Amino acid sequence: MSYYLTITATFRIGGALPSLEEQYQDLWEIANALEPLKFQLDSWYPPARTKSASLLNPAFTPLGPSSAALAMAKADKDNHDPNVRIMGVWNGKDRDGGASFTITYTKPAIPSNLEFQAEGHESLLDTANVISFVTAIVRKWSPETVQVGPIGYDDTSVFTDRPAVGWMLYLPIAISTQQVPEAAALMPITGNESSSSKGTLVISVDEPFMIKNQEHVTKANAIETRMVDQDLLPTFAQLNSQS
Secondary structure: OEEEEEEEEOOOOOOOOHHHHHHHHHHHHHHHHHHHOOOOOHHHHOOOOOOOHOOOOOOOOOOOHHHHHHHHHHHHHHHHOOEEEEEEEEOOOOOOOEEEEEEEEEEEOOEEEEEEEOOOHHHHOHHHHHHHHHHHHHHHHHHEEEEEOOOOOHHHHHOOOOOOOOOEEOOOOOOOOOOOOOEEEEEEOOOOOOOOOOEEEEEEEOOOOOOOOHHHHHHHHHHHHHHHHHHOOOHHHHHHHHH
């Protein structure tokens, strides 16, 4: 079975939802952040009723979203809901070699999110590559959380009501090695220019996190327990109550 990695970020947007065009521009920016990880900009496609229809038009050009992708998005009545809008792209491949990401924008009372998932991509086995992508996410949205881990880790995490550490977990707070000595690394990351948040990326192991490696799971579990003891790991209810 090939490596299946998920990266999920939660963040807030102010006021009304961005326009459909602005949201697609944000998708384009994320696609650009993935290019150094060997995800080519012209290899992403908009959703459609059939795979063949989807693959007719790339979602992006070097200058931004493609006109075809924007037209398809505008034709989808679900994209005109003023309270929530989900838009995404995929690379046209199922299972091994597949990849997709979506951006869900909601009103400020509910966290918006980015969800990325990919299977069988060697570039995601490189810790530096994953850190680079997480850094791009943090600098774009100054998120409340960014969770990185293989599919299935959530089922083995210690707390079901809190974000899982998995391979990596970003929180917008300063965390020291004295507070979480079990972590393989603690990397400070600053949010975007409009934010003063200085957060920390908690890295549980300095190699690809494998769900079948009990040492990896045990290490992530120990970090979760330590962070709760230090009052560093919020509950989902606490995160959702922030506005």
